[in-house]
Amino acid sequence: xxxxxxxxxxxxxxxxxxxxxxxxxxxxxxxxxxxxxxxxxxxxxxxxxxxxxxxxxxxxxxxxxxxxxxxxxxxxxxxxxxxxxxxxxxxxxxxxxxxxxxxxxxxxxxxxxxxxxxxxxxxxxxxxxxxxxxxxxxxxxxxxxxxxxxxxxxxxxxxxxxxxxxxxxxxxxxxxxxxxxxxxxxxxxxxxxxxxxxxxxxxxxxxxxxxxxxxxxxxxxxxxxxxxxxxxxxxxxxxxxxxxxxxxxxxxxxxxxxxxxxxxxxxxxxxxxxxxxxxxxxxxxxxxxxxxxxxxxxxxxxxxxxxxxxxxxxxxxxxxxxxxxxxxxxxxxxxxxxxxxxxxxxxxxxxxxxxxxxxxxxxxxxxxxxxxxxxxxxxxxxxxxxxxxxxxxxxxxxxxxxxxxxxxxxxxxxxxxxxxxxxxxxxxxxxxxxxxxxxxxxxxxxxxx
Numbered sequence: 003x004x005x006x007x008x009x010x011x012x013x014x015x016x017x018x019x020x021x022x023x024x025x026x027x028x029x030x031x032x033x034x035x036x037x038x039x040x041x042x043x044x045x046x047x048x049x050x051x052x053x054x055x056x057x058x059x060x061x062x063x064x065x066x067x068x069x070x071x072x073x074x075x076x077x078x079x080x081x082x083x084x085x086x087x088x089x090x091x092x093x094x095x096x097x098x099x100x101x102x103x104x105x106x107x108x109x110x111x112x113x114x115x116x117x118x119x120x121x122x123x124x125x126x127x128x129x130x131x132x133x134x135x136x137x138x139x140x141x142x143x144x145x146x147x148x149x150x151x152x153x154x155x156x157x158x159x160x161x162x163x164x165x166x167x168x169x170x171x172x173x174x175x176x177x178x179x180x181x182x183x184x185x186x187x188x189x190x191x192x193x194x195x196x197x198x199x200x201x202x203x204x205x206x207x208x209x210x211x212x213x214x215x216x217x218x219x220x221x222x223x224x225x226x227x228x229x230x231x232x233x234x235x236x237x238x239x240x241x242x243x244x245x246x247x248x249x250x251x252x253x254x255x256x257x258x259x260x261x262x263x264x265x266x267x268x269x270x271x272x273x274x275x276x277x278x279x280x281x282x283x284x285x286x287x288x289x290x291x292x293x294x295x296x297x298x299x300x301x302x303x304x305x306x307x308x309x310x311x312x313x314x315x316x317x318x319x320x321x322x323x324x325x326x327x328x329x330x331x332x333x334x335x336x337x338x339x340x341x342x343x344x345x346x347x348x349x350x351x352x353x354x355x356x357x358x359x360x361x362x363x364x365x366x367x368x369x370x371x372x373x374x375x376x377x378x379x380x381x382x383x384x385x386x387x388x389x390x391x392x393x394x395x396x397x398x399x400x401x402x403x404x405x406x407x408x409x410x411x412x413x414x415x416x417x418x419x420x421x422x423x424x425x426x427x428x429x430x431x432x433x434x435x436x437x438x439x440x441x442x443x444x445x446x447x448x449x450x451x
Contacts, residue, residue: 011089021100027057030357049083058423066426080106093190094236115417118359125367133269138223139216143258146208147244156208157243176203206255227358248447249313249353257313258354265346276345291379292372297324299409301396303364304352308435316388323392325383332387355451367415403428
């Protein structure tokens with residue numbers, strides 16, 4: 003971002019007196035500072051500084067006890083610089099405010115390997131070196147929740163004044179019940195240049211889904227998802243209730259996912275998954291094979307929290323078996339139908355509680371491994387995957403941490419430093435979460451993830 007762009011933004015928005023500058027840590031939490039607008043040029047020119055360890059905090063925002071980023075190295079600073087995104091408004095705050103997204107570098111200018119955005123950038127660079135560009139879109143599910151009492155429930159509709167305790171799949175009535183919220187949300191997406199497409203009501207209590215448009219910039223797509231999660235939670239609070247992307251706030255209802263659709267373009271802009279038929283190319287098969295091969299070891303990325311594993315149970319609209327199929331929503335990987343020109347893979351494993359940068363890196367990195375290795379997948383499944391004898395996704399948080407730590411596949415996708423930091427973070431969270439009741443765990447995850 004240049005000085006002229008900074009000054010243009012501030013001249014165009016003289017009402018903005020302060021801005022936030024922030025980066026996403028391993029849990030996808032925004033870490034940063036509040037800065038008076040008159041010092042914007044300094045942040046753009048010199049960046050800002052905070053400890054490298056701030057990118058590697060646990061879900062409570064605490065240091066990792068045995069992290070080499072803390073006392074072993076004197077808790078040294080890194081330098082955070084603006085991303086290509088530049089300033090975006092923060093419409094959920096009362097005072098006019100902007101956000102300047104950042105990413106972390108070391109003092110010598112090298113990208114900090116523990117920054118999740120740099121991890122995704124490295125995967126995208128691998129595609130570029132092979133003359134390929136991934137095209138991605140995400141579907142983000144979330145719950146609107148009244149958390150003012152002892153028990154979570156659906157909010158009162160601003161239109162009817164009633165509280166309808168029912169799951170309503172694809173219900174226009176459910177959308178209309180919170181029309182003022184969705185109107186403000188879509189106006190805010192326009193202001194922040196987040197490409198929000200359709201919204202639907204989902205199968206959970208007060209659950210909705212908003213789809214993002216496909217785009218050929220994976221970093222921007224992850225930025226959009228990160229910003230969208232902040233936006234949804236902020237707008238909901240302005241309307242007097244909570245919004246949460248936690249995987250499963252209600253025991254008796256389906257949880258929230260973050261499904262990722264992707265295809266790959268060659269140097270000429272052709273979709274290399276498309277062969278003009280419903281089947282797809284051999285390259286599509288290789289990408290499917292790579293995703294399946296890496297799925298168990300990358301479960302921790304797709305299910306990073308204690309609550310994540312409550313969602314991943316049979317017959318709950320979340321995949322448990324490592325499989326793929328055509329137009330099959332019980333499979334972990336679905337090949338959607340429709341126009342062959344849009345042939346793509348839908349990766350359905352992730353919960354709504356994930357870090358979008360790490361999730362996209364894990365999915366795209368695994369697919370590229372498969373393309374490079376020409377990995378052959380098993381036969382596609384038909385029918386209900388839950389009723390079939392299939393290899394299973396890691397079923398517990400502890401198993402997922404161990405698989406991620408010991409994997410020979412993950413170092414092809416993620417830097418060793420990030421793998422180490424992630425494992426240390428999750429082992430610390432696993433230890434302290436075991437001391438809490440289920441209610442206390444929900445209280446922590448409700449607003450954070």
